[in-house]
Amino acid sequence: MPVNLALGHASNDFMIAALVIYSLSVVAFAGDFAFGRPRRAVTTSAAREPSAALAAVGAAADGPAAQGPGPGADGPAEGLAVTDSVPEPAPPPLRAVRQAGPWVTAAMALGILGAAAHATAVVTRGFAVHRPPWGNMYEFVTALTCVAAIFFLFVMIRYRAWTLGLFVIGAVVAVLGLAETVIYTAPGQLVPALQSYWLAIHVTAMTLATGIFFVAAVLGAVYLAVGRYSRRVAAGRAVPGNPIVGRLPGMEQLDRLTYRTIVFGFPIWTFGVIAGAIWADQAWGRYWGWDPVETWAFITWVIYAAFLHARATAGWRGRRAHYIQLLGFASLIINIAIVQVFITGLHSYAGIR
Amino acid sequence: MTNVRAPEADPFGSPAPEPDGQPRGHLTGGASGSAGWLKWAWRQLTSMRIALILLFLLALASVPGSMLPQEGSDPAAVQQYFTSHPALAPVLNRLGLFNVFAAPWFAAIYLLLFTSLVGCVVPRTFRLAGSARALPPRAPRNLSRLPRSASYATALDAGQAVEVAARVLSGHGFRLRRPGGASEPADHWLSAEKGYLREAGNLLFHLALLGVLVSVALGGLFGYKADRLLVQGQTFADTASALDEFHPGRFVTAADLAPFTIRLNQFTAAYIAAGPQRGQPASFHAELSYTARPGGPSRGYDLQVNRPLSVDGVKVYLIGHGYAPLFRVTDARGQVVYDQATPFIAGSSGNFLSEGVVKVPDAQPQQLGFTGVFVPTAVDVGGILESVFPAADHPVASLIAYAGNLGIDSGVPQSVYQLDTAGMHRLGAAPLLMREGQTLRLPSGQGMITFAGYDQWVSLAITHDPGQLPALVCGIAALGGLLLSFMVRRRRVFIRARAAGHGSTVQVGGLARTDASGGFEAEFASLAAELRAAHRRPASRPDSAEGK
Ligand code: HEM
Numbered sequence: 001m002p003v004n005l006a007l008g009h010a011s012n013d014f015m016i017a018a019l020v021i022y023s024l025s026v027v028a029f030a031g032d033f034a035f036g037r038p039r040r041a042v043t044t045s046a047a048r049e050p051s052a053a054l055a056a057v058g059a060a061a062d063g064p065a066a067q068g069p070g071p072g073a074d075g076p077a078e079g080l081a082v083t084d085s086v087p088e089p090a091p092p093p094l095r096a097v098r099q100a101g102p103w104v105t106a107a108m109a110l111g112i113l114g115a116a117a118h119a120t121a122v123v124t125r126g127f128a129v130h131r132p133p134w135g136n137m138y139e140f141v142t143a144l145t146c147v148a149a150i151f152f153l154f155v156m157i158r159y160r161a162w163t164l165g166l167f168v169i170g171a172v173v174a175v176l177g178l179a180e181t182v183i184y185t186a187p188g189q190l191v192p193a194l195q196s197y198w199l200a201i202h203v204t205a206m207t208l209a210t211g212i213f214f215v216a217a218v219l220g221a222v223y224l225a226v227g228r229y230s231r232r233v234a235a236g237r238a239v240p241g242n243p244i245v246g247r248l249p250g251m252e253q254l255d256r257l258t259y260r261t262i263v264f265g266f267p268i269w270t271f272g273v274i275a276g277a278i279w280a281d282q283a284w285g286r287y288w289g290w291d292p293v294e295t296w297a298f299i300t301w302v303i304y305a306a307f308l309h310a311r312a313t314a315g316w317r318g319r320r321a322h323y324i325q326l327l328g329f330a331s332l333i334i335n336i337a338i339v340q341v342f343i344t345g346l347h348s349y350a351g352i353r
Numbered sequence: 354m355t356n357v358r359a360p361e362a363d364p365f366g367s368p369a370p371e372p373d374g375q376p377r378g379h380l381t382g383g384a385s386g387s388a389g390w391l392k393w394a395w396r397q398l399t400s401m402r403i404a405l406i407l408l409f410l411l412a413l414a415s416v417p418g419s420m421l422p423q424e425g426s427d428p429a430a431v432q433q434y435f436t437s438h439p440a441l442a443p444v445l446n447r448l449g450l451f452n453v454f455a456a457p458w459f460a461a462i463y464l465l466l467f468t469s470l471v472g473c474v475v476p477r478t479f480r481l482a483g484s485a486r487a488l489p490p491r492a493p494r495n496l497s498r499l500p501r502s503a504s505y506a507t508a509l510d511a512g513q514a515v516e517v518a519a520r521v522l523s524g525h526g527f528r529l530r531r532p533g534g535a536s537e538p539a540d541h542w543l544s545a546e547k548g549y550l551r552e553a554g555n556l557l558f559h560l561a562l563l564g565v566l567v568s569v570a571l572g573g574l575f576g577y578k579a580d581r582l583l584v585q586g587q588t589f590a591d592t593a594s595a596l597d598e599f600h601p602g603r604f605v606t607a608a609d610l611a612p613f614t615i616r617l618n619q620f621t622a623a624y625i626a627a628g629p630q631r632g633q634p635a636s637f638h639a640e641l642s643y644t645a646r647p648g649g650p651s652r653g654y655d656l657q658v659n660r661p662l663s664v665d666g667v668k669v670y671l672i673g674h675g676y677a678p679l680f681r682v683t684d685a686r687g688q689v690v691y692d693q694a695t696p697f698i699a700g701s702s703g704n705f706l707s708e709g710v711v712k713v714p715d716a717q718p719q720q721l722g723f724t725g726v727f728v729p730t731a732v733d734v735g736g737i738l739e740s741v742f743p744a745a746d747h748p749v750a751s752l753i754a755y756a757g758n759l760g761i762d763s764g765v766p767q768s769v770y771q772l773d774t775a776g777m778h779r780l781g782a783a784p785l786l787m788r789e790g791q792t793l794r795l796p797s798g799q800g801m802i803t804f805a806g807y808d809q810w811v812s813l814a815i816t817h818d819p820g821q822l823p824a825l826v827c828g829i830a831a832l833g834g835l836l837l838s839f840m841v842r843r844r845r846v847f848i849r850a851r852a853a854g855h856g857s858t859v860q861v862g863g864l865a866r867t868d869a870s871g872g873f874e875a876e877f878a879s880l881a882a883e884l885r886a887a888h889r890r891p892a893s894r895p896d897s898a899e900g901k
Contacts, residue, residue, distance in 0.1 A: 086503040086861075086885050087878040188630045192637050196659040256871075263869045267835050274828045283659050285670040285814040286578070287821060288569070289426055290454045292419035299412045306408040312867075313401040331412070339419060 007128035008187040014121035015142060015180065018114050022149070022173045025110035029166035032103035033244055093157045104162045108153070111169055115149045118176075122146050129187045132200045134207050137340070138185040145172045145179070147211025155215065159257060163247045168218045175214075198279035205272030206297075210332060212265035213304075217329035219258040220322040226251060227319055255318065259311060262325060266304055273297050292343045296335035303328035398465065399472035407466040414462055418453035421445065425452060467563055474559040481552040488530040489546035492847035496862030499847070501874060503881040504860045507888035511541040511850035511857040514888055518543055518848040518859070521887050525880070527846065541857075543848040551867075554837025561834055564827030572820030577601040577609070579815040584677045584694050585808040588616035590647075591667075591815065611665035611817070615643045618653075620674060620809040624744050632704060632743055639671050639811045656811075666817060673812035675699050676707050678727045678750050679805040684716040685798055691715070694808040697727045698770060704740040705729050710772045711752070712759055720759045721799060722772045725752030725784065727807065738786075750787050750804045754780040754795055839869045846880060859888060 091099065097108050122143050126133035134143045152168045155161065190199070229245050232238035249257070276297065281287040288294060307324040310316035397403055422430030431451050435442040449456030496502050507514050519529055527545035580598040581589055589595045591614070593607035601607070619640040625633045639656040645664050654662045662669040675698060682691035690713055697709030711723040730742035731749035738751055757777030761767060781796035787804035794801055844865040850857045861881050865873035 084505045084885075086505055086881045087501075087874070089875075089878060089882075186629055188628075189625060189633070189635060191634055192658040195636070198659070260869065260871045263839050267832060267839065270832055270835060274825075274832065277828070278825070279659075281821065282661065283670070284672060285661065285668060285816040286818070287824065290415075290418055290423065291426065295415050295419040299415050302408055302412040302415075306405055306412070309401060309405050309408065313405055316402075316405065343419065 003187045003189065004128045004130075005187075007124050011121045011125035011128055011133075011187070014117050014124060015176075018118035018121055019173065019176055019180065021110055021114035021117055022169055022176070025107050025114055026166060026170045026173055028103055028107035028110055029163075029169065032101065032107060032162065033166065033247060036101050036103045036247075090160075096160055097157070100160070100162050104165075107162075107165055107169075108156075111149070111153055111165060114169075115146065115153060118142075118146045118149060125187060129189070131190060132204060134203050135190045135194055135199065136185050136188075137336070138179055138183045140203070140207060140210075140336070141175065141179040141183065143207045144211040144214060145176045147208050148172055148214040151212055152215045155257070155261065159253075161249055161253075161257065164219065164222065164249070167222050168215055171214070171218045193283060196279060196282065198275060198282060202272055202275040202279050205268055205275055209265045209269035209272055210336075212261060212268065213329055213332060216258050216261040216265065217326055219254060219261060220325050220329075222248065223251065223254040223258060223322050224319065224326075226254065251318075255322075258322065258325070262304060262307060266308070269301060269304065273301060292339045293335060296331060296339050300328055300331045300335065303331055395472065398469050399476075401473070404466070404469050404473065407462060407469060410462050411466060414453065414459050417450050421450055421453075423451060423453065425454065463566070467566060470559050470563065474556060478552055478556040485549040485552070489528060489544040489845055491530070491532075492542040492544050492849055493862070496847050496849055496860040499862035499864050501863035501877040502861065503877075503885075504858060505885045505888070506853065506856060507850075507859055507885075508856040509888055511852050514850040514857050514859050515541045515543050515848060517887050518850075518884055521884055522846060522848075522880075541850040545846045545848075546844070548841045548843035551838050551841040551843045554834045554839075554841060557834030558831050558838060559834075561827045561831035565824055565831065568820040568824035568827055570820070571823065572602070572818040574602045574604050576816070576818040576820065577605045580672075580812060581815065582696055582810055582812045583615070583617045584696060584810040585617050585620055588614055590614045596815070611667045612646050613643055613664045613667070614647070615641055615662075615669065615813070617811060618642055620811050622674060622744070622809075624742065632741075634743070637671060637674060639674075668816055670814040670816070671811055672814045675810055675812075676705065676727050676729060676745065676748075677808045677810045678709070678748075679807060680711055680723075680750075681803040681805050682711070682713050682716065682721060682800060683802075684713070684721070684800040686717050687800075688717070690717075690721075692805075694810075696810045703743070705743040706738075706740040708770075710770055712761070712769070712772065714759055714761055716756075716800065719756040719799070720777075721795075722755045722757075722759055722774070722777060723752040723785075723802070724755075724772050725750060745807060748789050748807055752785045752787075752802070754785060754799070754802070756780055756797070756799050842866070842868045842873055844868075844873055844876075846877070848884070859884070 090096065097105055122133050122139075125139065125142075129135070134140045149169065149172050152165075152172075156165055156168075226245055226248055229238060229242060230251070233240045248254070276294070277287040280289065280291075280294070303324060307321055307328060310321040310324050422434050424431055434451075435446075445451060449458065453459055493499070497504070509517065515531070519531070522543070522545040523529055525547070527547045530544040532540050532542060578598075578600045579591075579596045581596050583589060591610050591612060593599050593610065599607075601609075617639060619638075621636075621638045621640075623635045623637075625631055625635050637658055641654045641656050641662065642651050643654060643662065643664060644651050656662055656669070656671045658671055661671075675696060677694035677696045679694050680691060681689060684690045691711065695709055695711050697707035699705045699707045706729075707727045709725065709727065711721075711725075713721040713723075726738070728738050728740045728749045728751070729745040730740055730747050731738050732741050732747075733739075738749065755772065755774055755777035757774075760773045760776050767773060780799060785793045785795075785802065787793055787802075789804060789806055792801055792803040842865045844863065847862040847864075849860045849862075851860075861877075861884060863873070863877040863880070
């Protein structure tokens with residue numbers, strides 16, 4: 001079926017709009033750092049950091065929402081002098097965003113608007129070419145950044161990690177900008193090797209997992225930067241009280257957020273590799289042949305598995321584990337940017353000629 | 354107990370963070386000499402740190418396999434590498450770097466890794482399974498020290514409060530433990546635990562990986578791979594002699610081949626004709642007729658990329674295609690000594706400019722040979738023939754003729770795609786350029802050649818892999834195990850009630866081991882709220898509260 005050019009143009013326009021709106025969102029996130037209310041990122045789990053929990057029996061340490069007695073305090077037990085310390089449910093997302101201040105409210109609104117434009121661009125491209133819109137490198141990158149943005153907006157709302165938006169949405173802007181300028185590919189048809197419903201299954205999984213690992217990599221980089229700063233402070237080589245670090249979530253929490261992000265992405269990557277093997281069997285007559293692209297998907301998988309083990313190995317948690325996950329992400333990038341483009345194999349995916 | 358650092362720091366008595374890679378336990382007494390050393394080596398091998406190192410090694414060892422051409426996937430490229438790097442290639446070859454994934458050192462890494470896996474995961478699982486059959490431990494004295502805790506007041510007395518909590522928690526599927534016997538009459542507590550499937554998931558995952566390895570080995574030993582190039586109109590039977598390439602597994606012989614026959618009736622390729630993607634293929638169809646066994650009924654099949662033919666447990670794939678120009682050669686005596694389609698191979702330049710060789714051993718008085726190109730849509734660009742489109746819209750053949758001795762009888766096997774011109778001399782300086790249907794006279798009266806037209810050919814891959822289904826099953830099991838171990842959290846909830854005023858004070862504590870996907874804090878909050886509500890409901894089933 002021929003490409004629908006009008007929809008193709010609409011898709012391009014939405015993509016540019018997304019890029020502009022994301023950039024404004026990044027500006028607003030930066031504004032929160034510069035002018036926002038003083039605040040440490042509060043999450044439902046941060047409210048009960050284990051260290052806090054040691055001291056916090058009965059203390060109203062449950063975050064900003066735990067002011068005053070809980071709703072159940074007027075039960076039959078009135079008159080008893082025991083402070084009720086049942087954790088309160090977190091405030092609903094919209095209220096939490098508003099509580100975070102006008103800069104964050106604006107940044108979130110712009111971020112969501114940008115993601116909507118981005119998703120519209122991806123979907124209209126799909127309708128323009130009559131297939132899942134991740135059939136070449138450009139489409140893959142625009143789709144994975146869309147996954148990263150949407151996934152991260154969810155994470156940010158769920159864990160109230162507003163200050164991280166600057167870094168993740170900033171990275172999305174950078175990568176999407178590169179995609180638009182360097183590897184833009186006009187909408188087109190696929191070669192027969194890619195004409196299969198396994199494209200929808202396998203590449204969709206790979207796109208989702210890559211978008212999620214992208215978020216984890218940015219969080220890992222923030223973790224390492226904060227850790228480096230704290231070590232420099234401890235060694236007397238940096239002034240304590242950096243205002244940016246002061247507004248970021250704590251190390252423990254960054255670590256846990258990253259870990260959960262990878263735990264979410266890893267099974268999807270595993271599924272994507274299995275689906276790819278099934279497709280390879282359909283197309284080439286073997287489910288695994290150590291084609292360069294397959295080999296690098298395997299390397300990536302093994303490195304992320306090493307990350308998961310590192311967290312259960314004394315001396316390897318924390319900093320070293322984050323180096324491992326960044327290595328995993330680097331191998332993913334090598335696969336996309338170098339192996340698929342420059343090393344000849346059976347995969348005819350890149351679409352860059 | 355200040356070491357409750359994070360929920361992961363593990364009070365479950367299970368193996369999360371190992372003390373800096375040192376083997377657990379001591380090597381004292383009894384085990385001396387080599388036995389002690391072996392035990393030490395085994396403990397090292399099955400430690401988490403070695404697993405980590407082996408995982409890294411596995412990733413690292415795979416890298417050269419993607420950078421250098423590999424025997425398994427592209428032997429021609431390996432040959433090419435030997436020609437272009439004559440000094441380096443033999444060294445790399447000795448290191449097994451042209452066949453990384455079959456190299457002994459690569460096997461050593463993954464075999465050690467899997468040994469480590471069995472030695473580590475299986476005993477851990479037994480330990481944890483043992484703890485899963487046991488009751489949860491007694492509630493600690495001070496629940497507020499646990500990672501999650503809550504407290505509130507209730508009008509129920511302490512015994513009733515524990516009763517009610519037990520009902521709520523067992524309703525949620527927790528396994529319960531209460532103070533035993535009369536030894537602790539004034540102690541009102543309750544331990545509850547849930548999520549035993551986590552370890553099962555972890556074990557399933559790791560064992561399924563082992564299963565994948567075994568399945569791959571199975572396929573290597575009992576399966577086979579074969580290739581066959583088939584020109585339009587030709588038929589072949591699946592026998593070892595009819596196959597161009599046959600790579601049987603160790604336990605496969607030619608007699609194990611499935612006895613089907615395949616005929617290629619017609620091959621059609623469609624290409625995008627205009628626009629920026631001009632020349633890109635849009636679809637391939639190979640119309641086949643096949644019989645599953647000799648004398649059986651003949652059936653048709655439209656073979657496509659991504660649509661293999663399955664016959665008798667064997668799969669046939671369309672993996673390539675090309676042109677086979679038809680040449681008719683008449684020798685100096687006027688005899689037609691060659692009249693057939695000759696497969697030419699497309700280069701990598703796109704647009705199917707294809708190269709090939711014609712050998713005419715029966716020509717008299719001298720044997721004839723030709724090398725040349727087939728150009729499907731030819732244009733003349735400054736005296737050089739180029740193909741501007743992959744379909745055969747304006748086919749042209751350009752050949753260089755040789756006469757002399759083809760060297761076929763020398764006993765050394767020859768490739769049909771290469772002409773050995775050592776014993777031949779070239780006829781004429783200019784190449785023979787022919788349009789479809791054109792006939793040219795060969796120089797020095799050696800005869801005539803006609804470019805009569807062209808056929809198309811397909812290359813088929815024929816594979817049989819008995820490990821395929823087991824590998825898929827194991828892959829899915831691994832994924833299931835992974836999800837189980839990530840989504841199930843093993844967690845404990847403790848209750849203590851102490852008399853206070855007219856009622857009692859209830860303390861709730863919670864603890865999760867590796868809460869990978871998060872959410873224990875939310876679960877704990879809602880459990881605590883539910884317990885509080887149950888403890889404040891005025892008439893909460895007096896019958897059972899009375900029982901105590
Ligand atoms: C083929 C090599 C291996 C791969 C790809 C692999 C992969 C994984 C993955 C993805 C996980 C996380 C899932 C979970 O928590 O259940 C995991 C966990 C685990 N693996 Fe492996 N593994 C391998 C070998 C090993 C070996 C050799 C050992 C023992 C030395 C081991 C011990 C463990 C343990 C104990 C856990 C649970 C960690 C925890 O409690 O968080 N694995 N493995």
